[in-house]
Amino acid sequence: MLDIADELHRWARQGRPFAVATVVATSGSAPRQPGAALAVDDDGTAVGSVSGGCVEGAVYELCQEALRTGETLLERFGYSDEDAFAVGLTCGGVIDILITPVGAPAPGEPAGNAGTLTAALSAAASGDAAAVARVVGGPARLLGRALLVRPDGSVTGTLGGHPELDRTAVHETRALLDAGRTATVEIGADGSRCGEPVRLLVESSVPAPRMIVFGAIDFAAALVRAGKFLGYHVTVCDARPVFATRARFPEADRIVVDWPHRYLETQDLDARTALCALTHDAKFDVPLLERALRLPVAYVGAMGSRRTHLDRLDRLRAVGLTELELNRLRSPIGLDLGARTPEETALSIAAEIVANRRGGTGTPLTGAHTPIHHDAPAALDRIGPASVA
Known part of the structure; x- marks a missing residue:
């Protein structure tokens, strides 16, 4: 109801x-x-x-x-x-x-x-x-x-x-x-x-689950739209005021001009929250992910090439993250859809978030013998504006 x-x-x-x-x-x-x-x-x-x-x-x-x-x-x-x-x-x-x-x-x-x-x-x-x-x-x-x-x-x-x-x-x-x-x-x-x-x-x-998108780039604008479509309360955070503007992100619920890691430290997040780092810049990513991967949130993803990912892992190990903590990181972010455009990339990220939330595999249903509807490990969000079963 x-x-x-x-x-x-x-x-x-x-x-x-x-x-x-x-x-x-x-x-x-x-x-x-x-x-x-x-x-x-x-x-x-x-x-x-x-x-x-x-x-x-x-x-x-x-x-x-x-x-x-x-x-x-x-x-x-x-x-x-x-x-x-x-x-x-x-x-x-x-x-x-x-x-x-x-x-x-x-x-x-x-x-x-x-x-x-x-x-x-x-x-x-x-x-x-x-x-x-x-x-x-x-x-x-x-x-x-x-x-x-x-x-x-x-x-x-x-x-x-x-x-x-x-x-x-x-x-x-x-x-x-x-x-x-x-x-x-x-x-x-x-x-x-x-x-x-x-x-x-x-x-x-309960209040809508939160999605925080770090990095005010063109891919972020498409991800904001996808996040809103999925029912998230979406925040865009970037330390550069010239990029983090309402004109660029009209559909975001909130726009924050601050360093990502500093903003993250001020937030009270729950186990339904999705954190998406699209900056793929070590000076932003490393301090952000160092904190994000130690929080009890649902999803932490980071954009970047496989080479960037390997370099990022080395940097995160250097600041003390364990392999167990690093295993929580979804990077390169998104499912393999062959995405190229911002909209396609946003779709691949959104699909991974849904699969992670619902316990899906991300594999095609055609020819598969897996359930169409999975029982999620934990019911973390509401029906429509409210909860899940």
Whole structure:
């Protein structure tokens, strides 16, 4: 649901009733992961996707039904059968979808379940960290109930069952929020691990992952565009003010004129951050990479020829980096696409970042027997604006 939070938050502020269908579980070759959503308002306007097209029509009708009845629904869609008009996943697999009607609470009315969901949408649309937990399996009376947890521990909403259910759900939800993850968890209806099972979908909304591009060159401009396309908050840093300008990088979120290593030392970075050194100049690269390769970030890449790479490794060894630390460096940066232009090079770098993040190999899928969708070693970024499964 949080992957389309911007539009849904706008609908909620306008008082437009809508129903949102959310993928809550998948198996096999399902095209979308838990958290992916399709929403339909009372005028029939639709936004989002739950299956890449396979079952959108049927889900659209279920959303309209939920709007008419006000009831929460849980539906399963599986393999397509031989009937060409059957509703199923043409690519194979099974998805469970929760359809929830949402209407803005009347003025002065205490926020109920709809208020919890609209609060979650507001947090996601504003870029604030929060996580929403919804009941997607278990006692029918609890289906669709939600609570919202913020980093400071404050909670909006209730799952409406045993008091210990809320307490345990908050604990589990906060743990997933701390990791920036979206996942399903199962707890007992009484808050224990052995009571009647209640399955929760927890969607985390955290600020966009960061990409910092060091070196304000033409290749950097193309990489900024690719980074923005992938949902990163992109900063360009260069010590030369004549190059690090808004005119050259209109799509960057931030432009910094400073020495790369000095700027890096001022930043609080997390395990989702991608650092791309495009300067290929030892006086910039070595002090930058000396620090970058010791940080707990997701990706560190450096541009340059293979000869430059070997010289860079010698310089980094000389300043004390270990072989284990050097093995984290992606250099020459990017995947082998035969890239030449700035745009092609940006594509190869972006592809390597995605492969690194998702656990991909970078090899062609044609003729391969590897999974199309990999389970990443750690879920490090949000769905759409929010998290990954």
